[in-house]
Amino acid sequence: MDTLSVGFMTFAFFLGAGNMIFPPMAGFLAGENYFPAMVGFLCTAVGLPLLGLVAVAKAGGSIPVITKKLPAWVGVVIASSIFIIIGPAFAAPRAGLVAYEMGAVPFLTEPGATTQALYSVIFFGIAMLLALFPGNLVDSVGKVLTPALILLFAVLAVAAFVFPQDPIGQAQGAYTSGAFTKGFLEGYGTMDALASLVFGMLIVDLLRKKGITDSGRQARYLGIAALIAAAGLAFVYVPLFYLGATSSVLGASAETGGAILTTFVYQVFGNAGVVMLGAVVTLACLTTVIGLISACSDYFSELMPKVGYRGFVVVNALFCAVVANVGLSQLIQVSIPVLMAVYPVAMALVAFCFVRGLMQNERLGLILMVSVSGLFGLFDGIKAAGLSTDFVSALPLYEQGMAWMLPTLAATVIGCLIRRPQPQLAH
Incomplete structure (x- = not known):
């Protein structure tokens, strides 16, 4: 099996909505203290997911395996809570919302509730179709979508350093005196530490379907995938943090990091850049949602076999489409x-x-x-x-x-x- 494809797939699963919108806003607010804030952010947004994947490899495959020493009902409650949070309740709908606001709204003449609802149906419909056939995930995500994603993001990363828009501003709020700690807590928002426990399980399951049943080989694949994903995430976060820090004027009226990112890209690349950004964000969010829906459906189908994996894929995708119409800022606050x-x-x-x-x-x-x-x-x-x-x-x-x-x-x-x-x- 292609180890690099597994690593790319893992990176693509992680690279979603929170990864694109939190670093620019954190960098903007941290200003002159962006470096300690970025280090804190990397601890929770890169370090913890890396540890999570390694933990899954050491445990042998999944949250239920890790929690089997607990009373059965406690393990089910913990596992179900994590799957619901990073699945249909928060992370997956948020990814769809970010894809809509950054990948569709700039091209719509009159964006509103109707266009958002229509986009949600199409976006989660595509994710559902791809998640219905999990055996093809490594090929479709690891070999096709991720290389395109990396290429598009590399252009954006270079631009962030070569074309800073404003001088680095002053630190604001909690970043003035506790930049590292505030950055550390902001890393929670990516939800990647929770997702690592879920994605680790999904990857082990995919490896089994590819004929890799030896636990030692599974752990080795997962360890390499973890390192590739961690390196990829750091490659994403560092330039986005710097982009935010050097947007002291450009980001003054922005409500989210997504707005800062979109404005920066328009300033540097014009309309063509906004198209490029829309492609990057849509691909990133789609791959993440595919992974989340697959993992959640796999877990709940084991709890309720009568519904089955495909039944839960449909249920999760529909639920995501409904929740995604709440609104991005409201969903983040909740x-x-x-x-x-x-x-x-x-x-x-x-x-x-x-x-x-x-x-x-x-x-x-x-x-x-x-x-x-x-x-x-x-x-x-x-x-x-x-x-x-x-x-x-x-x-x-x-x-x-x-x-x-x-x-x-x-x-x-x-x-x-x-x-x-x-x-x-x-x-």
Whole structure:
């Protein structure tokens, strides 16, 4: 099997809506502090997905495998929550919205609710058709769509450095004093750390269908794919961050990073550039949605075999098309508190895959890690929703939105120290 194609496919699955819209806005707001903000962003938007894929490789294939030490219902709730968030509830519809706003709206004379609804039906209809035949994903995505995507994006990346539009501006908001931490949290928005657990499962399943059933070979393929995807994402984020930082005037009235990106491309390349950008964004979002719909449908078809994989592909695609008509800014706002609450649990699962070899009592260790990360992640989610959490405001890193980190680290250490119960000797 072509290892490079698997790597390209993995990169294409990750390169979606959040990857295109968050870095330019973060760079714009970070201004003179864009470098530490970018490093923080790369930690969560590149480092965590890389660790997630490696964790899946170490665990042997999927979120259900990682969570099998938990009570069955807890594992199902965690896995279902992650799949719903990165599938029909947030990530996939957001990708369709970004594709519409950046790949279609610039060419429409009167964009509105009707055109958005029509575009959603066509976009998710195409994604549904391609997801219905998962055996062809490596060929269609890895060998055809991704090289075109990389070529188009390479042009955009060079332009960002060669044609900066404005001087780098002053840092704004939280970027003035905590640029690294703010960038770290912005990386949550890409949802790629959650997606890595899902895409890892999808890739292992595709490898099995290609006849690669040995777990060692699967882990090797997934490891190489992870490195290719991480390198590709960094190649995308660095120029987009710089583009945002050098758009201090151009981005002044922009509401999203997508608007900054579109305006920059128009300034540098004119209408031809806007066409190019529309192609890049549409391809990027389409490949991501195909991967998300496939992975979600695969998981839920195992829970409910009577509906089947293809039945869930249709259901997920229809649900995505409906949610995509909510509106981009509204969808992003709703997703932030949910992500702040769920991300810590996903990070605990990833950490468990790396430390489980040090645990004598894996079941108790994992229950402790998931319980602590879930509880403190819930506090962060409530805070992000604008509700009062003064009763936990004394927690370390509370103000930064990472109250979960130190308690989860402590739970991990304690989990490694818990000993397996000794059998009672008969007298």
